[in-house]
Amino acid sequence: xxxxxxxxxxxxxxxxxxxxxxxxxxxxxxxxxxxxxxxxxxxxxxxxxxxxxxx
Numbered sequence: 494x495x496x497x498x499x500x501x502x503x504x505x506x507x508x509x510x511x512x513x514x515x516x517x518x519x520x521x522x523x524x525x526x527x528x529x530x531x532x533x534x535x536x537x538x539x540x541x542x543x544x545x546x547x548x
Contacts, residue, residue: 502532509536 505526510516523534 503529504531504533504535506535506537509538 507519507523510519526534
């Protein structure tokens with residue numbers, strides 16, 4: 494079965510990091526999770542896009 498025809502998607506959702514240390518940790522975690530071959534990653538903004546600056 495290929496990704497083009499499978500019924501279920503597999504993804505990860507993140508919140509934007511608030512600190513430089515958090516951003517570095519997120520980058521490391523992203524690289525590790527990418528090995529699981531998810532269909533996509535997403536970043537959740539705060540209400541009204543209040544946390545989109547760090548995405």
